[in-house]
Each structure stands twice: as C-alpha cells, then as structure tokens.
Amino acid sequence: MTQAKKPIKGKAFVLGKNIDTDQIIPAAHLVYSLEDPEERKFYGKYALSGVPAAESGLPKGNIPLTREGMTESEFAIIVASDNFGCGSSREHAPAALEIAGIKAIISPSYARIFYRNSVDGGFLIPFESVEDLSSRINTGDELEIDQENHLLKNLSQNTEYPIKPLGSVADIVHAGGIFEYARQNGMVPKRKPVTE
Amino acid sequence: MGMTLTEKILANHSGRDRVSPGDNVWVDVDVLMTHDVCGPPAIGIFKHQFGEDARVWDKEKLVIIPDHYIFTTDKYANRNVDILRAFAADQDLPYFYDVGTDSYKGVCHVALPEEGFTRPGEVLFGTDSHTCTAGAFGQFATGIGNTDAAFIMGTGKLWVKVPETMRFVFEGKKLPPYLMAKDIILQIIGDIGTDGATYRAMEFAGPGIKAFTMEDRMTLTNMAIEAGGKNGVVEPDEITEEYVRSRTNHPYTKVYSDPDAKYYSEHYYNIEEMVPMVAKPHSPDNKATVEEVEGTWLNRAYIGSCTGGKLSDFKAAAEILHGNKVKLDTYIVPATTEIARGLETETHFGIPLIEIFREAGCSIGNASCAACLGGPADTFGRLNSDEVCISSTNRNYPGRMGSKQAQVYLASPYSVAASAVTGVITDPRVFIQETVI
Structure with missing residues (x-):
C-alpha cells in the first residue's frame, strides 16, 4: 500500500507516450494469480516487458524495468509522456508495476481506467506533472517526490518541477484505496478477523 | 440548464x-x-x-x-x-x-x-x-x-x-x-x-x-x-x-438528452461522404484512408472480436469473399456461439456464410476473444512473429495481438475481406462495383 504524504524517493524509469496496458503487462501473462505469493512474482518479472526495447528506459533505451532473472526492479518512479495506461481495464497493470517495486508515476496525463485502478486499488500514486518531463529526466536519475509542496525533485540534475495536487482522489489515495476509504466513512463494515 | x-x-x-x-x-x-x-x-x-x-x-x-x-x-x-x-x-x-x-x-x-x-x-x-x-x-x-x-x-x-x-x-x-x-x-x-x-x-x-x-x-x-x-x-x-x-x-426507463443540455x-x-479507413501500426489513432495505404504488403487477415466479429460483420465479409479465394492466412472468429450458429443459417445468394468462408480458404475458430488480445501462445490466430495483419479488431498497440514484432492495421470487415482476396491492403470499392462512380 502507498504511504500517505511522505516523500517518495527512488530511481527514475523513463518512457514515451501512449504506454498501453498490453505494454505494461502483455495479455499472455494475465493468467497468473495475484494472490499466490510465488505466482504473483511473475507480474514483477514481466512488468513493462511489452514495451519495444528501443523505447524502454529512455533516452538510451534497451533497459528492461526488471533485470533478467529478477522479479523486482531497481527503479521506483516511472516518468512517462502523455496518456499513460491507455487500452484495457486490466488492474493487473498497476498491480504488476507495484509488484515490480514502482511507488509512483509522473505523467502529464493518464487513461482514466488505469488512473482509477491505481487509486482505488492503492497500488501506486499516479501524479500529474504540469509539463511533459519524459525528455528532461534520464532513466536512472535519483528522484524525490515532495507531496507536501507538490514538487518533483531531480537530485541527479539538481532541478525541480511542479506536480499537480491529487484533487478529488486525494482522500482515497491517502486512505490507501477504495476499501479503506469506504471503511473510514462507514460505507463498508470493518473487516472481520480472519479465522484459520 | x-x-x-x-x-x-x-x-x-x-x-x-x-x-x-x-x-x-x-x-x-x-x-x-x-x-x-x-x-x-x-x-x-x-x-x-x-x-x-x-x-x-x-x-x-x-x-x-x-x-x-x-x-x-x-x-x-x-x-x-x-x-x-x-x-x-x-x-x-x-x-x-x-x-x-x-x-x-x-x-x-x-x-x-x-x-x-x-x-x-x-x-x-x-x-x-x-x-x-x-x-x-x-x-x-x-x-x-x-x-x-x-x-x-x-x-x-x-x-x-x-x-x-x-x-x-x-x-x-x-x-x-x-x-x-x-x-x-x-x-x-x-x-x-x-x-x-x-x-x-x-x-x-x-x-x-x-x-x-x-x-x-x-x-x-x-x-x-x-x-x-x-x-x-x-x-x-x-x-x-x-x-x-x-x-x-x-x-427499463428510456432516458434522453435534454435539448438544452451542455456539451x-x-x-x-x-456519413454519405465518408470513406473506408484504417488505423496503421501501432496506434488506433494513426489514421489513413484505405486508398492512401492501398497495396501495402500483408500476410494475415483476421475478422473477429467484440468490435468486428458480429453477424453483420461476417455478412459484409461474405459479400466480398463469395466466389473468391483468399491469398492471406485468414482467420474468422465469431464473437459468440449464437453468431457461430448464424454463420450456418445466414446465407448470401443462398449459400451459408460458413460455406463461403470455407470455400474461400479461411480458417474458422470457436467463439471467444481469441487473438484480438494475443493471449496464451496456443491462441487461435495469434500473431506469433513479425506478421503484418489487417484486422477487424480494436487495438493495434505493440504486441496487442501477440508478438511485439507484428504490425496490425485496423479496418472494417469489408476492407479486411477485400485485402484477404488480393493479398495487399485493398479498398472494398474495388469489389463493391455498383458503387464505383
């Protein structure tokens, strides 16, 4: 689950525009269980494996999100151009990125179902940047997202850029997802303790 | 308001x-x-x-x-x-x-x-x-x-x-x-x-x-x-x-937009002035008229999915495939079992649609999403390599129909069928003679 309001730090992984859900997690891999602790690791292994190699990890390209033989990535923050997450409604897309270790995305715009799934499922935080930063940030740059001041800091280049406040979804993001939000507001009963 | x-x-x-x-x-x-x-x-x-x-x-x-x-x-x-x-x-x-x-x-x-x-x-x-x-x-x-x-x-x-x-x-x-x-x-x-x-x-x-x-x-x-x-x-x-x-x-209760609704x-x-269109690889908005890309080399044709696998889509394809042989590997996938039955009962010039497709040399699959979204490696019609496909489906982002080396042109069932017959992207007006001005 995403942490409320704390700074989010990590290495950048940079992508272009219209990264659709088939590129985020190719359909052939949607068969794995998201609940089974071992099986779900496949999602981390294959996250972003549908992106054509030359466009994966810009500006150089040919950088996979998750290294060969690994199930977690060394990168924590995706920086992308417009319309991130377009295409299908598969929640496996934000889930796969979370399983790979992605904490947040910075893009000027998102496809709405991906955005909604990211927020309602509490997988990661989709921040909207004011400008397209995909050509200014390099894959591997050390980033810090300052949620209090709505800034993206590039520690490697010593630059900073404004990001938009979360707006109407902030309460759900900070609750950690739609279920936690609904429980806080009495719409869903408190979870019963699990009995073995 | x-x-x-x-x-x-x-x-x-x-x-x-x-x-x-x-x-x-x-x-x-x-x-x-x-x-x-x-x-x-x-x-x-x-x-x-x-x-x-x-x-x-x-x-x-x-x-x-x-x-x-x-x-x-x-x-x-x-x-x-x-x-x-x-x-x-x-x-x-x-x-x-x-x-x-x-x-x-x-x-x-x-x-x-x-x-x-x-x-x-x-x-x-x-x-x-x-x-x-x-x-x-x-x-x-x-x-x-x-x-x-x-x-x-x-x-x-x-x-x-x-x-x-x-x-x-x-x-x-x-x-x-x-x-x-x-x-x-x-x-x-x-x-x-x-x-x-x-x-x-x-x-x-x-x-x-x-x-x-x-x-x-x-x-x-x-x-x-x-x-x-x-x-x-x-x-x-x-x-x-x-x-x-x-x-x-x-x-149910029907609902309509108000005349003074704000858009x-x-x-x-x-609609009378519009022309056959394609979306070129690798995005549904990469538009061209079929005429502009006519002659583009292909080696696969696909008619199916929620978008282009309905009975009317197959009736359209049959109009063009009737009496012709396909030059491409052509896959026909009815969206539902009801449509699959329709392929046997609906006719064109007295011939069941399914007979027209078989005679033309098409491969006919079972009702499902099939290769529209790639799927497991053994999925019917999946693009497993560097195929160039014209398809009546809905998305052509990299890897959508299987391999990310493949290229997909989205088009109407008329345009897919016309292209299947000639082997290259073809304007359906070539086959629908009475409309050529």
Missing part, C-alpha cells in the same frame, strides 16, 4: 435531481459483468475484503461470461475458469455462462445484449474496457478494474466522476454500401486522438444515427475507449427498443 443522457442516468442512479460534470457521485449498479481474466482476482479481493462466507449484493445483477482464454491448454488460464465455476456454484449465480456447456456464449460485450442485459437508462459496469459497447443501447456502461468490481460485488455501489459529454452528430440518410460503422469510428478516433475523449462521454447522435443498426451502433460505442472515453452512448429509439424487447422482458464539444460528420 438541461442534462445529457449520461448525466441524467448518473443523477437517477445517485438519488439526485441533477448532476454536473466533475461531480463525484455514488451510483447504484444495475448490472456487474466480469470474465475469466479479471473475475478471479476480483473474487479474491471480494473474499479478502468481505469475508470467505460473504454473499454478493444481488445475484440477479452479477453476470459472469468467460470469453478470453477458453480454447487453450494453458493450465493457469484453465484454473481461472475453474475459480469462476466454483464461485458461481457457491453463490448460486443464475447468470454464469460456463465453458463446455450449452450456455457458453463467448465474447462478453456481444453476449450481454444477446442475453438482455443491455437496457436503456441503466448502469452497467464490467471488468473490461470494451464494456462501453453497451452504451449503444442508451445505457451508462464503462470498464472498471478488479478492486472496483469487488467493491460492487459487496455493496452494489461505486463512485463515478460525472464526465463531460462530447457530441458526435451524424448527418446524411444512409451509409454508402462500401462503408461500415468501423470506418466512421476509426475516422473519429483519428481526428481526436487516443486521448481525445479522456474522462469524457462520447454521445453519437444526429439524423444519420437512424441509418445505423444496433450492431453498427455497438461498433461505434465499442471503440469509445480507444479515444480514451469513459463511455460511448446513443439515445434509445425504435431500433433499440426492437432489439431489447426481443431479448428481455425486464422493465463539451460538438463534431459533425456527413
């Missing part, structure tokens, strides 16, 4: 007199649909959140239609259908269309109307982005994820941000004989881009809409998601009523 059709439905379902774009409202859900890819994780979340013994909010309103990975030996895919089967039995669900039984349907977005679940004025959510197809019936219908579906399973409610509406007004009386709804929606997506309708409703209207059959309208609303739209919608009329009444006795934008198209 009046409201649009979409705003009215959301107001009706959230207990409000009116809503405005940007409002966040909790709506009561009339139908929730899920399938074999997203159903199992949604069920997992439902049990985790509401308890192993929890019951769904209303078993009459939950529809489960396995359709994605059906005819495969993939053990995980088959395991997922088993999870649906166990859940349907445990919850005693009346609307589960199980694989390997007479009730098996195939592609959910075509099965939903066939089974009477697409009713004017209602709210339908589905764990699939092409759930927007059902807007053709004057329903508010949109795609959601597993978590939202699990939330609905337990509560019967979901929050929705009321979208602004873009209105697409069709002028003209009838579609030219070589033109299909697919050409029109490819033109629109090409004009506004894959994010041209993000967070918005796309309402298809105007006098020309009367020229569209229910299946034509479904092709329009189906691809609203390819422009980023939240939903696509058409006002119900006698064409809608005739279809819905032939499928269900369930009561984000209006876009005008004269």
Whole structure:
C-alpha cells in the first residue's frame, strides 16, 4: 500500500507516450494469480516487458524495468509522456508495476481506467506533472517526490518541477484505496478477523 | 440548464435531481459483468475484503461470461475458469455462462445484449474496457478494474466522476454500401486522438444515427475507449427498443438528452461522404484512408472480436469473399456461439456464410476473444512473429495481438475481406462495383 504524504524517493524509469496496458503487462501473462505469493512474482518479472526495447528506459533505451532473472526492479518512479495506461481495464497493470517495486508515476496525463485502478486499488500514486518531463529526466536519475509542496525533485540534475495536487482522489489515495476509504466513512463494515 | 443522457442516468442512479460534470457521485449498479481474466482476482479481493462466507449484493445483477482464454491448454488460464465455476456454484449465480456447456456464449460485450442485459437508462459496469459497447443501447456502461468490481460485488455501489459529454452528430440518410460503422469510428478516433475523449462521454447522435443498426451502433460505442472515453452512448429509439424487447422482458426507463443540455464539444460528420479507413501500426489513432495505404504488403487477415466479429460483420465479409479465394492466412472468429450458429443459417445468394468462408480458404475458430488480445501462445490466430495483419479488431498497440514484432492495421470487415482476396491492403470499392462512380 502507498504511504500517505511522505516523500517518495527512488530511481527514475523513463518512457514515451501512449504506454498501453498490453505494454505494461502483455495479455499472455494475465493468467497468473495475484494472490499466490510465488505466482504473483511473475507480474514483477514481466512488468513493462511489452514495451519495444528501443523505447524502454529512455533516452538510451534497451533497459528492461526488471533485470533478467529478477522479479523486482531497481527503479521506483516511472516518468512517462502523455496518456499513460491507455487500452484495457486490466488492474493487473498497476498491480504488476507495484509488484515490480514502482511507488509512483509522473505523467502529464493518464487513461482514466488505469488512473482509477491505481487509486482505488492503492497500488501506486499516479501524479500529474504540469509539463511533459519524459525528455528532461534520464532513466536512472535519483528522484524525490515532495507531496507536501507538490514538487518533483531531480537530485541527479539538481532541478525541480511542479506536480499537480491529487484533487478529488486525494482522500482515497491517502486512505490507501477504495476499501479503506469506504471503511473510514462507514460505507463498508470493518473487516472481520480472519479465522484459520 | 438541461442534462445529457449520461448525466441524467448518473443523477437517477445517485438519488439526485441533477448532476454536473466533475461531480463525484455514488451510483447504484444495475448490472456487474466480469470474465475469466479479471473475475478471479476480483473474487479474491471480494473474499479478502468481505469475508470467505460473504454473499454478493444481488445475484440477479452479477453476470459472469468467460470469453478470453477458453480454447487453450494453458493450465493457469484453465484454473481461472475453474475459480469462476466454483464461485458461481457457491453463490448460486443464475447468470454464469460456463465453458463446455450449452450456455457458453463467448465474447462478453456481444453476449450481454444477446442475453438482455443491455437496457436503456441503466448502469452497467464490467471488468473490461470494451464494456462501453453497451452504451449503444442508451445505457451508462464503462470498464472498471478488479478492486472496483469487488467493491460492487459487496455493496452494489461505486463512485463515478460525472464526465463531460462530447457530441458526435451524424448527418446524411444512409451509409454508402462500401462503408461500415468501423470506418466512421476509426475516422473519429483519428481526428481526436487516443486521448481525445479522456474522462469524457462520447454521445453519437444526429439524423444519420437512424441509418445505423444496433450492431453498427455497438461498433461505434465499442471503440469509445480507444479515444480514451469513459463511455460511448446513443439515445434509445425504435431500433433499440426492437432489439431489447426481443431479448428481455425486464422493465427499463428510456432516458434522453435534454435539448438544452451542455456539451463539451460538438463534431459533425456527413456519413454519405465518408470513406473506408484504417488505423496503421501501432496506434488506433494513426489514421489513413484505405486508398492512401492501398497495396501495402500483408500476410494475415483476421475478422473477429467484440468490435468486428458480429453477424453483420461476417455478412459484409461474405459479400466480398463469395466466389473468391483468399491469398492471406485468414482467420474468422465469431464473437459468440449464437453468431457461430448464424454463420450456418445466414446465407448470401443462398449459400451459408460458413460455406463461403470455407470455400474461400479461411480458417474458422470457436467463439471467444481469441487473438484480438494475443493471449496464451496456443491462441487461435495469434500473431506469433513479425506478421503484418489487417484486422477487424480494436487495438493495434505493440504486441496487442501477440508478438511485439507484428504490425496490425485496423479496418472494417469489408476492407479486411477485400485485402484477404488480393493479398495487399485493398479498398472494398474495388469489389463493391455498383458503387464505383
């Protein structure tokens, strides 16, 4: 689950525009269980494996999100151009990125179902940047997202850029997802303790 | 100030007199649909959140239609259908269309109307982005994820941000004989881009809409998601009523846009002047007229999916394939089992459509999503290498139909069939002689 309001730090992984859900997690891999602790690791292994190699990890390209033989990535923050997450409604897309270790995305715009799934499922935080930063940030740059001041800091280049406040979804993001939000507001009963 | 059709439905379902774009409202859900890819994780979340013994909010309103990975030996895919089967039995669900039984349907977005679940004025959510197809019936219908579906399973409610509406007004009386709804929606997506309708409703209207059959309208609303739209919608009329009444006795209330409703934008198209279109690799908005790309080398043709695998799509293809042989590997996949039966009973010049396809040399698959979204390696028609395919499906992002080395041109069934016969991208007007001016 995403942490409320704390700074989010990590290495950048940079992508272009219209990264659709088939590129985020190719359909052939949607068969794995998201609940089974071992099986779900496949999602981390294959996250972003549908992106054509030359466009994966810009500006150089040919950088996979998750290294060969690994199930977690060394990168924590995706920086992308417009319309991130377009295409299908598969929640496996934000889930796969979370399983790979992605904490947040910075893009000027998102496809709405991906955005909604990211927020309602509490997988990661989709921040909207004011400008397209995909050509200014390099894959591997050390980033810090300052949620209090709505800034993206590039520690490697010593630059900073404004990001938009979360707006109407902030309460759900900070609750950690739609279920936690609904429980806080009495719409869903408190979870019963699990009995073995 | 009046409201649009979409705003009215959301107001009706959230207990409000009116809503405005940007409002966040909790709506009561009339139908929730899920399938074999997203159903199992949604069920997992439902049990985790509401308890192993929890019951769904209303078993009459939950529809489960396995359709994605059906005819495969993939053990995980088959395991997922088993999870649906166990859940349907445990919850005693009346609307589960199980694989390997007479009730098996195939592609959910075509099965939903066939089974009477697409009713004017209602709210339908589905764990699939092409759930927007059902807007053709004057329903508010949109795609959601597993978590939202699990939330609905337990509560019967979901929050929705009321979208602004873009209105697409069709002028003209009838579609030219070589033109299909697919050409029109490819033109629109090409004009506004894959994010041209993000967070918005796309309402298809105007006098020309009367020229569209229910299946034509479904092709329009189906691809609203390819422009980023939240939903696509058409006002119900006698064409809608005739279809819905032939499928269900369930009561419903028709809803219309007010004459003084406020639209984000209006876009005008004269359907009599439009031409066959394609979306070139690798994006649905990469538009060209078929004429502009005529002669492009191909080695695969595919007719199927929720977008282009309906009975009218196959009738169109049969018009061109009749008496011809295909020069490409050509795959025919009916969306549903009802359509598959239709291929045997519908005729063109007295010959069943299926005979025309067999004679032409096509391969015919079982009703399912099949290669539209790639799927497991043994999926019928999947692009496994560097194929160049012309397809009546809905997406052509890298790797969508299988291999990311493949290239996909999206087109109407007329254009796919014409190209299958010649072996290169071909304007259907070459075959539909009477219309050549």
